[in-house]
Amino acid sequence: xxxxxxxxQPTPEPSxxxxxxxxxxxxxxxxxxxxxxxxxxxxxESSPLxxxxxxxxxxxxxxxxxxxxxxxxxxxxxxxxRDRRLAETNSGPEAVEGGFSEVLSDLSLTDSQIKKLTAxxxxxxxxxxxxxxxxxxxxxxxxxxxxxxxxxxETQRWTPTERAELLNGLEGEVDLLWLTGELRLTRxxxxxxxxxGLQFFRDAIFNAVPQxxxxxxxxxxxxxxxxxxxxxDIRFHSWIGGDRDGNPNxxxxxxxxALQRGRETVLNLYRQVLEQAASRLSISALILPxxxxxxxxxxxxxxxxxxxxxxxxxxxxxxxxAIRHRLTDGGYDHISQFVSDLDALDNALCAVNADILARRxxxxxxxxxxxxxxxxxxxxxxQNSTVTTDVLAEIWSQSGQAxxxxxxEWSARLRTELSDQNLPYQSRDALSDQAQELLxxxxxxxxxxxxxxxxAIGPFILSMTRSADDMLGVYLLARYAGFGSETLDISVVPxxxxxxxxxxxxxxxxxxxxxxxxxxxxxxNGNVIEVMLGYSDSGKDGGYFCSTWELERAQRRIVSALASxxxxxxxxxxxGGSVSRGGAPTGRAIAAQPSGTIAGRLRVTEQGExxxxxxxxxxxxxxxxxxxxxxxxxHTANPGxxxxxxxxxxxxxxxxxxxQTAYVSLLQMPGxxxxxxxxxxxxxLARLKIGSRPTRRFGAASLDDLRAIPxxxxxxxxxxxxxxxxxxxxxxxxxxxxxxARGDEVLQDMFNDSRLFRLAVDEMEKSLYQADMDIAAQYxxxxxxxxxxxxxxxxxKTEYDSACSAVQFLTGGQTIGHRFPRLCERFDRxxxxxxxxxxxxxxxxxxxxxxxxAGSVPVPLLQSMNAISAGLGWTG
Numbered sequence: 050x051x052x053x054x055x056x057x058q059p060t061p062e063p064s065x066x067x068x069x070x071x072x073x074x075x076x077x078x079x080x081x082x083x084x085x086x087x088x089x090x091x092x093x094e095s096s097p098l099x100x101x102x103x104x105x106x107x108x109x110x111x112x113x114x115x116x117x118x119x120x121x122x123x124x125x126x127x128x129x130x131r132d133r134r135l136a137e138t139n140s141g142p143e144a145v146e147g148g149f150s151e152v153l154s155d156l157s158l159t160d161s162q163i164k165k166l167t168a169x170x171x172x173x174x175x176x177x178x179x180x181x182x183x184x185x186x187x188x189x190x191x192x193x194x195x196x197x198x199x200x201x202x203e204t205q206r207w208t209p210t211e212r213a214e215l216l217n218g219l220e221g222e223v224d225l226l227w228l229t230g231e232l233r234l235t236r237x238x239x240x241x242x243x244x245x246g247l248q249f250f251r252d253a254i255f256n257a258v259p260q261x262x263x264x265x266x267x268x269x270x271x272x273x274x275x276x277x278x279x280x281x282d283i284r285f286h287s288w289i290g291g292d293r294d295g296n297p298n299x300x301x302x303x304x305x306x307a308l309q310r311g312r313e314t315v316l317n318l319y320r321q322v323l324e325q326a327a328s329r330l331s332i333s334a335l336i337l338p339x340x341x342x343x344x345x346x347x348x349x350x351x352x353x354x355x356x357x358x359x360x361x362x363x364x365x366x367x368x369x370x371a372i373r374h375r376l377t378d379g380g381y382d383h384i385s386q387f388v389s390d391l392d393a394l395d396n397a398l399c400a401v402n403a404d405i406l407a408r409r410x411x412x413x414x415x416x417x418x419x420x421x422x423x424x425x426x427x428x429x430x431x432q433n434s435t436v437t438t439d440v441l442a443e444i445w446s447q448s449g450q451a452x453x454x455x456x457x458e459w460s461a462r463l464r465t466e467l468s469d470q471n472l473p474y475q476s477r478d479a480l481s482d483q484a485q486e487l488l489x490x491x492x493x494x495x496x497x498x499x500x501x502x503x504x505a506i507g508p509f510i511l512s513m514t515r516s517a518d519d520m521l522g523v524y525l526l527a528r529y530a531g532f533g534s535e536t537l538d539i540s541v542v543p544x545x546x547x548x549x550x551x552x553x554x555x556x557x558x559x560x561x562x563x564x565x566x567x568x569x570x571x572x573x574n575g576n577v578i579e580v581m582l583g584y585s586d587s588g589k590d591g592g593y594f595c596s597t598w599e600l601e602r603a604q605r606r607i608v609s610a611l612a613s614x615x616x617x618x619x620x621x622x623x624x625g626g627s628v629s630r631g632g633a634p635t636g637r638a639i640a641a642q643p644s645g646t647i648a649g650r651l652r653v654t655e656q657g658e659x660x661x662x663x664x665x666x667x668x669x670x671x672x673x674x675x676x677x678x679x680x681x682x683x684h685t686a687n688p689g690x691x692x693x694x695x696x697x698x699x700x701x702x703x704x705x706x707x708x709q710t711a712y713v714s715l716l717q718m719p720g721x722x723x724x725x726x727x728x729x730x731x732x733x734l735a736r737l738k739i740g741s742r743p744t745r746r747f748g749a750a751s752l753d754d755l756r757a758i759p760x761x762x763x764x765x766x767x768x769x770x771x772x773x774x775x776x777x778x779x780x781x782x783x784x785x786x787x788x789x790a791r792g793d794e795v796l797q798d799m800f801n802d803s804r805l806f807r808l809a810v811d812e813m814e815k816s817l818y819q820a821d822m823d824i825a826a827q828y829x830x831x832x833x834x835x836x837x838x839x840x841x842x843x844x845x846k847t848e849y850d851s852a853c854s855a856v857q858f859l860t861g862g863q864t865i866g867h868r869f870p871r872l873c874e875r876f877d878r879x880x881x882x883x884x885x886x887x888x889x890x891x892x893x894x895x896x897x898x899x900x901x902x903a904g905s906v907p908v909p910l911l912q913s914m915n916a917i918s919a920g921l922g923w924t925g
Contacts, residue, residue, distance in 0.1 A: 067128040070199065074120050077220040082113055085227050089113050097881035103892035103909070111889070111912040114882055116226050118919040122662070123192055125875065127199040130668040142271055147636050147676040149268030152683045160273050166686055167265075167279040169649035172677040175286035175429065175621075176249070176664075177656045178242040186245050188231050189661055193252055195222050196666050232912055239290065239298045243307050246289040247314045249664040250425055255318050257670035258283055258420050259413035264675055280416070281678045286507050286652070287311075287426035293490075294433045294512045295756070301489040304428065308497065308505055311425040318421075319387075319414065320373050326410040327369035332403070334362050343397040350390050353380070368394060382501050384422045391415040422502055429507035430494060431544075432487070434519040437511065440484040441522045444475055444529065454518070463521050467528070467566045475529045491530035491539075498538045507540070510581055510621075514543035515550055517560035524567055537570040542621065546583030548591040548709070551603040554580070555610035562614050571616070579652075580607055581621040585757030591705075592712030592776040593816075597809045598705040604646045621652040625659070625758070633812050635673070639680040641804040651681045657758075658923055697803055700784070700795050707783050708776035715775060715844060720837035722752060728828045728838075730894060730914060731755075731763035733906045766917055767828035768887060769845060773816030778851025781858070793858075800859045811868070814856045818866035819876060819921065822846050824887045831894055883920045886913055 082090035086109040092101060093113060101107050133145050142150035153163065198219050207215065237245070261283070266276045290307025293299035339347065347364045354371035361367075372390050374380075381387045391411055398407035438454050445451035445462065452458035466472060477485050497506040509523055523541045532539060545554045558578065561567050571578055582603065587596040604620060611618050624638075633641075639651065655663060663673045715721065726732055752760075761772050785792055799806040825845065832838035853865050866873045890913040897907055 066131065067124055070124045070127070070202075071121065073216060074124065074219070074223075075117075077216065077223050078113075078117055078120060080220060081224050081227050085109070085224075086113065097885050099885075100892075101885060101889045103889055103896055105909065107889055107893070107909040108912050111886065111909060111916045112227065112231065114886060115231055115912070115916045115919045116223065117882075118879060118916070119192060119226075120195070120223070121875075121878065122919075122922065123196050123199065126662070126666065126669055127196060127203075130666075130672060131203060133672060142268060147679055149265050149675060149679050149682075150271050152679040153268055153272040156683065156686050158686060160275070160277070162686075163269070163273065164277050164279050166649065166682060167277060167281060170678060170682055170685070171282040171284060171650045172674065172681055173284045173286055173621075173650070173652035174674070174677065175288065175652060175654045176246050176426065176660055177288040177292065177654050178246060185229075185231065185237075186241070186248055187229055188226065189245075189248065189665060190252075191222055191226050191229065192661075193665055195219060198222065200668075232908065232915055239303050240306070243290050243303075243310055246287055246660075247310060247425060249660060249670075250285075250314060250421075251318065252665065253667045253670040254285070254664055255315075255417060255421070256413075257664075257667045257674060259416045260667070260671045261674045261678070262416050263408075263413075264671070265678075281682070283420050283674060283678070285420070285426045286429050288429050288431060288654075291428045291507075292431040294431050301486060301493055304430070304490065305493060307428055308424070311428065311505070312423055312502075315421045315423060315425040316376055319376055319418070322414045322417075323369050323373040323376070326414070327366045327373070330365040330369065330406060330410055331363055332365050332401075332406075334364050337401050337403075339364065339397055340400050343393075343400045346393045347397055350393060365394065365398070381423070384418060384502065387423075388415060388418050391418060422504055424502055424505040427504050427507040429510055430490065431510040431512060432490075433512040434514055434522075436483065436487065437522050437526060438519065440480075440487050441526060443481060443484050444526075447475075447479060448473075455516075460518055463518055463525060464564060467521060467525055467564060470534050472528055472534065487526065488530045491527050491532075494539060495527070495531050503538075508542040508579060509539055510542045510544050512544045513546055513550070514557065515553075517557050517564075519543070520557070520561050521564060521567060524570065534566070535569065536573050537566065538573075539570070540574060540579065542579045542581050544581040544583055544623065545603065546586035546590075548587055548595065548599050551582070551587060551599045554603050555606045558607060559610055559614065562616070576616045577619050578611055578616050579619050579621055581623055583623045585623065585625055585761070588772060589757045589760050591709045593708075593773050593813065594777045594780065594809060595705045595709035595712065597805070598701050601643055601701075601805055605643045608643075608645055617648065618646070619648070619650045619652070620646055621654075623654050625654070625656045625761070633808060635676050636680045637804075637808055637811075639677075639684050641808045642684060643805075647681055647684045649681065649685045651677065653677075658918075662922075694798075694802075696795050697799055697806075700788075700792070700799060701803075701806065703784055704777075704780045707780035710776075711779035711848065712776035715771070715841075715848075716752065718841060718844065720834065721841060723834070724829075724832055724837055724841045725752070725763070727832045728825075729763035729767045729769075730890070730910070731759055733894070733897065733910060734759055734762055734766070734914065762918070765921055765923070766890070766914060768819075768821040768824040769828075770816050770820040771845060771848075774813045774820070774852045775845070775848055777813055778848050778853070778855045781855035782851055785858075796859060810856060810859055813852065814860075814865055815869060815872055817849070817853055817856065818869070818873065820849065821884070821887075822849055824884060827888060827891045831891065831898075879920045883917065886916050886920065889913060890917065 079090055079093070082093060088106065089110045092099070092110055101110055133148075136144045136146075137148075142148060143154045145151060156163075158166070198215060202212070202215055202219075262280045265280055269276050287307070290299065290304050334344075338344070344364070347368050350368045351364065351371050354374040356370075356374070360370065368390075372387070376387070391414060395407045395411045395415060398404060398411065442451040442454065452462055475488075477488055480488070491509075494506050494509065497503065511519060511523055514520060520541050520543055524537055524539075527537050527539050528534065543554070543557065545551050545557075550557075558580070562571065582600055584596065584600065587599060590596070591599065604618075607620075608618050620642075624633075639647070662669075664670045764770055764772050781796070784796070788795070800810060801807075822845075826842060829838050829842045832841075856865060857863065860868065890910065893907060893910040893913055897910055
């Protein structure tokens, strides 16, 4: 401890708080290296230009850098939460950027207007287990303990000896990270992924939700002078255990398991809170008698559990134990009964002027119950349209030859059977395993939707929705599985992913509404139709800028088309963590959505490493949820409507088309697939054990079938990052050439006045800053064919330079990254170490490919992928 104390610095001032933590944790990290791998400590302190040997000894070096990059992320996370607290302390709650108080102050609405908006305000974060999260649950738990230790260090009251003890505990956690190991040696099972998702609720989200609602109350009190009866709604969804698109591990049995574990998890959390409350609410009825109405209601709760009488004369303790016992025995038929009992306790406490105790011990649980129900999350179901159409064709073929998909005969038979009140019973025994599995899944959906907690199952999300027939096919399969014939209690949500499907989306939806059964079923949801937008595949299909504009256009046109039929659209945004998969600052991304497309409701995917970044700790989880809700509130109240600028739409149309042409031209260049496979670790990535899902949907080896996640992952590993910028430079060059001075004026006006264009340019600039053409050239050397290598490398480098020039034209000649000092500072802190890891990975790839071993990839190579993704902060 004395040796450690010599390295301890005084508690840093707020301005250099994070830098102080980095210095302290760097010392602890180096201590571990000196103890566990002294040669790695030497390498870590050496010049970044010194190469690392590409042998087994590289593994501990890569592990050490992965740990360091994760420590940097945890420090930044802690510093950001601390900055929010300091802003509120020093300048008031309205100084917290993206907070409820700031938004309510800016909007200047009346109490009744705020109440009306709050009544429809809902954020729906949707957790997914896409293979972009390389960290094991055990490692995540260590990270969380490190974060909590950093929070403990914030206080000023520690003596030097006490602070040294806290740092000693931190060093132990860093050592545990080293001894645990981050790399998965076996691919996680679906059960592992289910528990991974639920862990965030156990650790942070369950306690963060009541905190967010309390902050809304406080903001209303601060800005309006009173609290409202309404609070925002939060609806957590999950795909973990329900998303079977290309994942053969997700079966009906596993979906049932996910539902069961969700219920068990939240009930256990409720019991823990009830037990703690019962241990503290020792209010004696002899000292403080309850009013008769409240006493009778509390006694009614107690009477359901006679054993509660052991706490005689302590009615609140008795009632809390009775509620806990009823939860354990499954005595509540519906969540509303549980909420009613909690309301009775809240009302009784307030009746005896103990509202402080109600706010502390009962109300948070009551608010949690309205969000989590008896399920934790609403489990969405996802399947690919290829599977649903194949199963439908198989069913039809049992009674004769099935028509070909896409023909008029197929469409006619669909509509005929959907309108048939007496659809023949379909025997499942002769069907394939795939068909039986899908029908069993739909039967499970029907069972849950008819049960005590219908919200436990969410919509059926149809990937690669190409036509109205795809959606109608799911409705018909639901009827085969036991749903009725008048109105189907199943929400079929189309997922429009490709550029072509985004353009066709309005016509597809109108076609579906032309079928009476589908229209009745959709109308039963309050005339609201949910539509999911695919950022990943549209970006892979048309390039980043084209995807950005087509997603915008699709939303506008869908809203207009549905409004013509008396329906409203609600959009589910399938965003990932990286720019090329829709990642962007939350508040700005929501603000940039088209006017009228949010209307109080927002659903968005939270994928892979984004989940651990946003939801691993209560402080960050609460801050992110508040930002989601406040940004949705701001957009709904003030959607940013501006006078129509047809020249903006015309310019964006032209830029989108030009950028798509440039992007697709690259993909169609002779030898491009070879270049991609050889100049990136995409093939080796398939054997990185970071998810239960295969890297390709159906086993084919083509760009079309490759999932967007490994597509982006591979281009980030080799630092080309073409998925975040390619095509924009060529588009801008052509546009300016043919539009001349007037075109330049329009571009500058868009950069200043169009939220969408500005956001797209900003995110592309960040991608350009993180791309590195020198490192990309090192990976290019892995391509054996010199002509292919030089031609494609030259095309990418030329477009990179052109994209940089385009951004600089818009920003007045500022260097790339100049406008984002915080991002640049964080990235530059790791740039040199990342460059050395990239050089090592290139050599490891060269070795692995020269001496291939069937079905295996060297551990150092796998570890290098972990280290690079940790350094970048995202994978796919």
